[in-house]
Amino acid sequence: MTVHKFLRKSAVSAAIAIGLGLSPAMADNIVFWVNSPLASGPDAPIYAEIKAFEKETGHTVEVQPVAHMEMERNLFVALSGGAGPDVMALDIAWVAGLADAGLIADLSEKSKPFAAEYQAGPLASGRFDQRQYAMPLYTNNVALFVNDRMLKEAGIDKAPANWDEFHKAAVAMTNKDKDTYGLTFGGSRMGAFQLYSFIWENGGDIIDETGKVRVGEPGAVDAVDFLAKLYTENHAMPESVLTAGSWDEVNAPFIQERAGMLISGDWALSALEKGNPKLEFSVHPLPTGKQAATVIGGYNLAINANSSVQDASWQLARWLTGPRSVELMHKYNRLSATVAATTPEAIAALPEKQRPFMQQADAGKARPVVAAWSQIHNEIIANVWDSVLRGKPAKDAMAEAATAIQGLLGQ
Structure with missing residues (x-):
């Protein structure tokens, strides 16, 4: 590749990254704990999405599937000991406890420019004490x-x-x-x-x-x-x-x-x-x-408060929960938490028995x-x-x- 083509490709990648709320940075390795149904095998859609993220940003992601029934306990133990993943998938009911314990990062400033892209209920589920600690991955x-x-x-x-x-x-x-x-x-x-x-x-x-x-x-x-x-x-x-x-x-x-x-x-x-x-x-x-x-229920993405790769972790969280989540969640027969997923066209693309859930999305409320x-x-x-x-x-x-x-x- 010539220097001119390399610089042009880099500029395009940077523009795409900025549009997604990302910022070009040195490559980092991100450890990602995800609920196991999303990473059930090597052909699970999450892996193709991670590869796209790695290609676009230069970062690498180590995906570690964790069973739902083990995730909350394992997170509290690992994070409390100063270890654990950089990015983690959370049942929305766990956000407040982890935030109150100071174990997950405050994403308020990073998320503010993109708040309008998410459905109100799912976005609120990641909020604690008027601060945003998690971004909605999918909703139900x-x-x-x-x-x-x-x-x-x-x-x-x-x-x-x-x-x-x-x-x-x-x-x-x-x-x-x-x-x-x-x-x-x-x-x-x-x-x-x-x-x-x-x-x-x-x-x-x-x-x-x-x-x-x-x-x-x-x-x-x-x-x-x-x-x-x-x-x-x-x-x-x-x-x-x-x-x-x-x-x-x-x-x-x-x-x-x-x-x-x-x-x-x-x-x-x-x-x-x-x-x-x-x-x-x-x-x-x-x-x-x-x-x-x-x-409402569903899963959010949060970032370890002690992660050494905070910027790269935010890039991954934004990548997976942003505009691309509509197509990604559709592959799992799950519902994206973005406003884009509530358009008539997006709802019409869902299987018939899934449509009523998204049709009433505006009425969704998060538990306290x-x-x-x-x-x-x-x-x-x-x-x-x-x-x-x-x-x-x-x-x-x-x-x-x-x-x-x-x-x-x-x-």
Whole structure:
């Protein structure tokens, strides 16, 4: 290559890099911990994307897949000891704890010029104490899965679009003699995750943006009461709701065609189709209460606060979460967290059963980003849901939860 061609190629690469929020730099090696489903084999799309990044920037990336169930614990141990990866994939529920511990880098200034490119809910999931600590890699939310045959046999010609229709459909598909139910739902922490959307749809909140604990207020109480009574009074949920502690257990009655509706995310699609290839079901936005809302999940990318390659790490995080993420996540049948993924054209390119999730993306809300969230969810809200299912008045259970959360937060 002539010097002229080399300089011209370098200038083009630099221009592309700057447009992505990157800056030309000396080559660095970046250690990247990624959730293992994204790096399931040598042909996984993430590896081709990494190669493109390496070619464009000159950096090298060492990809290390880590199982979801091991990632959070391994990160806390490694980072607390001054080790760990440079860039890491985080379940959005882990961001606050790692940020509060000072283990991940503050990306506020680096991310500010690009904030408008991301959906509001997923971007907020990477924020702690008004600072941005992680960028959204992909997002998901929960929608309504409906057994089309059961709905039709119940005399209903369209999926429920609001709470009243949702309640009527759940009752109509319940038949004690046939051992069928209107809705399958989770117990403990699984059920807690499913009910958050309904709390927000009812105008309620858990912990608002100012840090005020609001689970004891009518909006939250009434939403929990509405859902619990589908089991305690209408008997429209199977008894498995008391013990269902995994998505497999929540999905089972729907797969077996014993429950006509399921509230879950796009991760359920492959499980349902594998569990019952003949199952005729459709997916719809969540039935709306006082307002539309859906709890978001997904993974973010963060940077080790002690990384010696901060600039290169930011370049990788931006590369994977920026405009290229639409195509990258499409290869995984996952949803990009960028605004570009919400255009009519981008939604139309998705598989039919994935479209409702992106159609309701604007209504997506992140769970409270507080350092103690895992404990609040797994112990306090989970226990509330269990106790209400077993007959405790929702008002009393939520009042106790508010007191417990306030105590945990030192309020």
